[in-house]
Amino acid sequence: MTELLNIKNVTYKLNLASILTTVSCTVPTGSIVGLLGANGAGKTTLMRIISGIAQGYHGSVAINGETRAADRKRLVSFSHQLDGANNRAHLGQIVHDYQTLYPDFDQSAYQQLADFLELDSKKRLGQLSKGNRKKFVIALTLARQVPLYLLDEPFDGIDGMSRKKIIASILKWKPDDATILISDHHVDDIANLLDAVIVLKDQKVVATAQADTIRQQGQSIEDYYENIYTGGEQHD
């Protein structure tokens, strides 16, 4: 498999505080990879850097060989949490804005996703429950047709049924060659979806492994991840 994403020695500081330190990792084309780490480990920051939003880092990030932030933005669909969006806006309006903003936004894919996730376009953003808001974010993110999707904690704080729906929609609408990087601090949700994991801890990539390799050693991905976190504490 070829590498879609190649991150080399990325270091990022914000107001003199280190967020990421010499992070290097690769993600093969067509795979689903879990970016695991506790809250504050730097998962969201790494995704912001990959997507081209966060500037001022050291090191290099390449998607399909493209290293300029402006070029990368076209190749990535990042699950923004719609924090900046107007809560009074109707979903239909936000979808329309996305279409204008992103030439790769596929309206019919969005409609299928919205139908499957039972989203009502006449509702206002502020009226959505936490679960429905997460579903809306997933529908918007997956409707763009790009090589790389970054899903940042798509299941955080939602009920089991919504989680199942979102997982099914990822599996159904992921374009064949597309690659997905999905972050989570609770591995159990996504363990069965993953080809591989990248573990972030204390601003660094501390481990990368294939899901099959972990299980061949009689470990679950959750055990593997927890061992890395608790194993490190013994050295403190």
Next chain:
Amino acid sequence: MQFNDKVPIYYQIKQYVYREIIVGHLTAGHQLPTIRQLAVTLTVNVNTIQRALSELIKENVIIPQRGKGNFVTTDQTILTALKQQVITSEFDQLYDNLAALNIPPATMVQQLQIYIDQRKDDQHD
């Protein structure tokens, strides 16, 4: 489907397909669902399904037909061998577990017969 999270999933999918064939949910010559459909039904990644299928194809249990999809083999020799293989692996486990308890083979046979008779009686009740 519930997976054991300590065993590679592609391996569990292979076992699942074997069982579907043996119990007759999938019959000789039957077409398998598409890879995407299997991924959604079993809630796993497409790559995992592909790995399981490519091994099943290598074992000649599944026969791919260009442009049409994947089919269960119609070769009865392979299907009979498959059934035997699954039965043997069940016995492997049972034998190892009992041998670990220092039970001699003759006693195993005796105990198995008693057990089967008991189960028969239970079902009649």
